[in-house]
Structure formats: structure tokens, C-alpha cells
Amino acid sequence: MINRSNIESLPQLPRKQRAIITLLFVLITLYLSSLVINKVTTEVIVLFDKEEIQATIDQKITTRGKTGISYFYTYSFMINNNQYKRPLFLGLSSSKTKINKTDYDSVSEGSEIIVFYSKHFPQFNIPLNDPYKYDKYLFIVIGIVLFGFMSINEFKALIKQKHASLCRTFS
Numbered sequence: 001m002i003n004r005s006n007i008e009s010l011p012q013l014p015r016k017q018r019a020i021i022t023l024l025f026v027l028i029t030l031y032l033s034s035l036v037i038n039k040v041t042t043e044v045i046v047l048f049d050k051e052e053i054q055a056t057i058d059q060k061i062t063t064r065g066k067t068g069i070s071y072f073y074t075y076s077f078m079i080n081n082n083q084y085k086r087p088l089f090l091g092l093s094s095s096k097t098k099i100n101k102t103d104y105d106s107v108s109e110g111s112e113i114i115v116f117y118s119k120h121f122p123q124f125n126i127p128l129n130d131p132y133k134y135d136k137y138l139f140i141v142i143g144i145v146l147f148g149f150m151s152i153n154e155f156k157a158l159i160k161q162k163h164a165s166l167c168r169t170f171s
Helices: 004-009 014-047 101-106 137-170
Strands: 048-067 068-079 082-085 096-099 112-118 125-127
Touching: 004 101, 014 112, 014 125, 014 137, 068 101, 068 112
Parallel strands: none
Antiparallel strands: 048 068, 048 112, 068 082, 068 096, 112 125
């Protein structure tokens, strides 16, 4: 078991390296948080004034990764002569929708799917059948918590290092 005196005797990182690590942890935490904020915001906005529309499959995409083949499609729909797509990052850009192999095989480019969108903000929309709606959601939240705590701890250590160096300077 490690006691407090052992922790304090562990080697300290140089201040510059600790600052870089702290910044990296903060950036990872912010990125993961933006993913959750985007998902929750989109769902809440669509929930409050939901409309249903037929969207057209624009493109079917497969990607090969370490875990196998993943299947996606992109879609779009028109409202008042404006085209809308799957939102990403608070509706600022479009994204592809991950689907399972069965759904991938059952649709073709140009076919239609049902999408729910916000009447007041159509850039916020969700397909009716989204099998991976909460895919990796738990892991993202755990990542936010872990990297958030590491960011706080590194920031505290950085402040403590600065305080210690200031004390040595003035003594």
C-alpha cells in the first residue's frame, strides 16, 4: 500500500511536460464532452417539436477496421427548398449514420427512410431506426469522468509545482 510520504517522493515531471499533459487531458475531456452534448442536444431539440419526413439515402458506406466491417449511410431531406442532413456538432456539419448489416442490405442509394426533425430547427434530426443510437455512450461518459479527474489532478500538481518554485525563489 502506498502512503502519502511515498507519493510525495515519487519523481516529479518537469513543469513544461506537466503543462502539456494537463492540456492534452483537458482537450480530450472537452472533445468527449462535445460528443455527449451534441447527442443530448439533438435529441432534446427534436423531442420538443418533432415532425416526421421521408429522407433519401444519398450514400452507403462501408469501412474496414480492427473490429471488422462497419456499415453507414448518409441521408438528406428538403424543407422549404433547403437541404438538411444528419447533424454533427450541434447541427454545424453533417455526419453518417452507423447501421447494422441487415439494415445496410435492406436499403439502397436513392431509397427513403423515416427521419424525425425539429420543426423550428430542421438541422437537428434523427433517423427513426438508429440501432447504434447509444453506441459507446457509456464508454464516452466514463472517459469524460476519467480524463476530467486526471485534468484536475494534473492542474493541481502544476499549481503546486509553481507554488513550490515561487517559495524557493523568495527564500
